[in-house]
Amino acid sequence: MKIKSLIAGKKVETISPVASLHDLVNALKVHHVGAMVVSADGKKIEGIVSERDVVRAIPEKLDQLIDLRVRDLMTVEVITCRADATVAELMKTMTERRIRHVPVVGKDGELLSIISIGDVVKAHITELDDERKALQDYVNS
Secondary structure (H helix, E strand, O other), X not given: XXXXXXXXXXXXXXXXXXXXXXXXXXXXXXXXXXXXXXXXXXXXXXXXXXXXXXXXXXXXXXXXXXXXXXXXXXXXOOOOEEOOOEHHHHHHHHHHHOOXXXXXXXXXXXXXXXXXXXXXXXXXXXXXXXXXXXXXXXXHO
């Protein structure tokens, strides 16, 4: 199964690198997501920021929380995938890199969508179930 089948109609939420920590936390809550792509224009990826990044920043920067910006928390070296990648390829990358969100990019690196580990696991389970049914049908015929 290709990633493009998982992102059809799926909107990706972005946030500006100069947005405040308060704006970030509110956006994560409003959009019911665990991570957001950091982008000033919605197309060029500048970073990615997750709930985990927020939690990890608290002990070190507790006295600076009011002044923190997304750019202070975001991961700059973003792992991405192409829409023509397979679910198996992305699952391997996510496992090896220990990441839960991967932006999907087009040929020119423009942001198309984002895939979560939940999307990948759901797709993999669907693939396994389809294979099981096909084998069951084959054995029963």
